[in-house]
Amino acid sequence: MNDPRAKRWFDHPLVQLSAVRFREFIREPDAVFWVLLFPILMAAGLGLAFRSRPQEVLRIAAVTPAIAQALRAEKLLEVQELSSPSAEAALRTGTVALAVAPGPGGSGVVYRFDDTNPEGRNARILADRAIQRAGGRIDPIASADRLMREPGSRYIDFLIPGLLGLNIMSSSIWGLGYGIVDARRRKLLKRLIATPMPKSYYLLAFVLSRLLMLVVEAGVLVAFGALVFQVPLRGSPVVLGGLCIIAAMSFSALGLLIASRVQTTEAVSGMMNLVMLPMWIFSGVFFSAQRFPNVLHPFIKSLPLTAAIEALRANMLQGAGWREIAPQLAILVAWLGVAFSLALVRFRWR
Numbered sequence: 001m002n003d004p005r006a007k008r009w010f011d012h013p014l015v016q017l018s019a020v021r022f023r024e025f026i027r028e029p030d031a032v033f034w035v036l037l038f039p040i041l042m043a044a045g046l047g048l049a050f051r052s053r054p055q056e057v058l059r060i061a062a063v064t065p066a067i068a069q070a071l072r073a074e075k076l077l078e079v080q081e082l083s084s085p086s087a088e089a090a091l092r093t094g095t096v097a098l099a100v101a102p103g104p105g106g107s108g109v110v111y112r113f114d115d116t117n118p119e120g121r122n123a124r125i126l127a128d129r130a131i132q133r134a135g136g137r138i139d140p141i142a143s144a145d146r147l148m149r150e151p152g153s154r155y156i157d158f159l160i161p162g163l164l165g166l167n168i169m170s171s172s173i174w175g176l177g178y179g180i181v182d183a184r185r186r187k188l189l190k191r192l193i194a195t196p197m198p199k200s201y202y203l204l205a206f207v208l209s210r211l212l213m214l215v216v217e218a219g220v221l222v223a224f225g226a227l228v229f230q231v232p233l234r235g236s237p238v239v240l241g242g243l244c245i246i247a248a249m250s251f252s253a254l255g256l257l258i259a260s261r262v263q264t265t266e267a268v269s270g271m272m273n274l275v276m277l278p279m280w281i282f283s284g285v286f287f288s289a290q291r292f293p294n295v296l297h298p299f300i301k302s303l304p305l306t307a308a309i310e311a312l313r314a315n316m317l318q319g320a321g322w323r324e325i326a327p328q329l330a331i332l333v334a335w336l337g338v339a340f341s342l343a344l345v346r347f348r349w350r
Helices: 013-026 029-049 065-071 084-092 118-134 155-185 188-193 199-229 237-258 265-282 294-301 304-318 326-346
Strands: 058-062 077-081 098-102 109-112
Touching (some): 077 118, 084 098, 098 118, 155 265, 199 237, 237 304, 304 326
Parallel strands (some): 058 077, 058 098
8 A cells, every 4th residue: 555656546557647638727727718708798698688588569550540549559669650652761761660551442451561580470460350340240169378487498598508519519629639739839749659669548627627617617517507697497407417518529529530630720620620620510509400491400400519409498498307318428429439440540640
């Protein structure tokens, strides 16, 4: 037990290399901002912009007093009585979303609006409903509204898991890829060639350092969403933590592969953006990936960021466990195994 030749665990080269990577990160204020503060600022801005609130009242113009009186029965419309030229001018400048005038010969009404403007389309539906009811229409089937505004159905609930997955991907790929290439550019890797350190230790140190930083960056964003916007955490924290670790390792391996032979920081920046841009667009960070054509869905489902975000949303919003997110975990593990194996084969010190 007291043998001085026995190495303590923290003297292991892998542990020391991981600690070096961690110290390099916390000594860079810019890196700390982009990894920790930027996702919170983005979540706060988008959460406030798309917060849950009652439907907005739409401003429209009516050309005659009779039309204006009929339209004012609709509570979601703010009706201004204007002359025909004034109504046209207000519509062109965006002051109103819809202008309602009598039809040819005084029979019926004409709706003037921009059909590419969602407010114009909504105003047309509401205005026509008010006009038809004023004309005596009776709905043949009674209907009622039952509103649902509980946590889990809001945009911010959809957004936080997406931002968490995006942050894990960006910090993992950028942190590892840029760090390796920068060390290669400064000839630091050449000095390591003369040491007995295995190549796998050096690459694993980058991955392990990411796991140390992951605890902080993921925990801060999840806590912010839960405390400020009451984003639900319905799943097991153990499953959530394990999922974040597996996702971070997968993206870290991808960053290692990208940087395995690149010589300049300019080149690796371009390659990392080339790899991440499709996932920014297709993986459903800010809106559902179901919006894309069906022919693209197999490609989108195979992306690691798509798998990570789907699993995070399933755990946080639906309480999914390991069994429910097994397909997404399989995709992440496959990316981890393939990318890290290729990185070991392709990695060059010089």
